[in-house]
Amino acid sequence: MKKITLAANWKMYLDESSSIAFIDKLNADKDLFSNKDIILFPSHACIRAVKDRLNVSLSIGMQDCDMYAKGAYTGSTSINSIDIDSCIVGHSERRIVYKESDNVISDKLNTVLSSNANPILCIGETLKEKNKNLAVSTIDKQLSILPKNLKGKQLTIAYEPVWAIGSGDVPSNQYIDEMLSSIKNRLKSLYSDTDLQNIKLFYGGSVDASNVSELLNVELIDGFLIGSASANFEKFKDIVKQLKL
Numbered sequence: 031m032k033k034i035t036l037a038a039n040w041k042m043y044l045d046e047s048s049s050i051a052f053i054d055k056l057n058a059d060k061d062l063f064s065n066k067d068i069i070l071f072p073s074h075a076c077i078r079a080v081k082d083r084l085n086v087s088l089s090i091g092m093q094d095c096d097m098y099a100k101g102a103y104t105g106s107t108s109i110n111s112i113d114i115d116s117c118i119v120g121h122s123e124r125r126i127v128y129k130e131s132d133n134v135i136s137d138k139l140n141t142v143l144s145s146n147a148n149p150i151l152c153i154g155e156t157l158k159e160k161n162k163n164l165a166v167s168t169i170d171k172q173l174s175i176l177p178k179n180l181k182g183k184q185l186t187i188a189y190e191p192v193w194a195i196g197s198g199d200v201p202s203n204q205y206i207d208e209m210l211s212s213i214k215n216r217l218k219s220l221y222s223d224t225d226l227q228n229i230k231l232f233y234g235g236s237v238d239a240s241n242v243s244e245l246l247n248v249e250l251i252d253g254f255l256i257g258s259a260s261a262n263f264e265k266f267k268d269i270v271k272q273l274k275l
């Protein structure tokens with residue numbers, strides 16, 4: 031049985047004091063959270079506080095980073111600004127709200143690959159694209175930015191259909207399986223077997239305690255990228271309790 035990763039994308043839900051309060055509850059439940067494969071993604075400004083407070087050995091990541099690693103870029107955050115384990119790039123909220131193009135996301139992905147952190151590349155189709163039968167071609171285009179050389183890094187592709195994010199509308203296991211199979215085939219055409227062993231596939235979009243055990247039946251899923259349910263300690267704990275490893 032493989033170990034499933036839970037990636038908690040707190041988005042902009044928790045300020046510093048609520049992030050610390052979350053970590054205090056997590057520390058108090060050390061036995062449940064120890065030895066689990068969990069990555070917490072606090073807001074940039076709260077990462078230091080979370081790292082300092084955490085007594086359990088979990089990973090910490092950034093929700094996004096600048097495409098540049100250093101220099102005159104007012105208001106931006108470098109991947110090297112703080113020591114973290116992983117960084118999300120290409121989240122649909124960055125693509126849609128902040129109009130980030132595949133070119134920008136490609137630059138960010140390469141910046142993360144050149145840092146000490148492992149990238150999580152988010153891809154997924156909108157409802158309009160799904161309804162026009164363009165889901166596969168959309169994700170193919172989003173995957174076209176993948177570099178040939180992964181520099182020995184662990185890469186995660188998080189499949190997050192935009193219509194499933196924050197909507198409570200979770201795709202069927204069959205739909206997720208078809209989309210992840212298509213992603214996997216694309217990856218097989220790009221990478222060696224050695225590289226493929228370093229690539230994980232996540233699902234994200236309205237994951238919560240009520241649907242996670244059903245989603246765990248999708249064999250291709252290596253982990254979940256969870257938004258709102260991960261920023262509420264009790265809801266997150268209810269998900270963690272359902273992990274078998």
Ligand code: 13P
Nearest residue numbers: 039195196235236257258
């Ligand atoms: P929700 O779990 O709130 O639907 O968000 C998913 C997501 O965007 C994680 O990155």
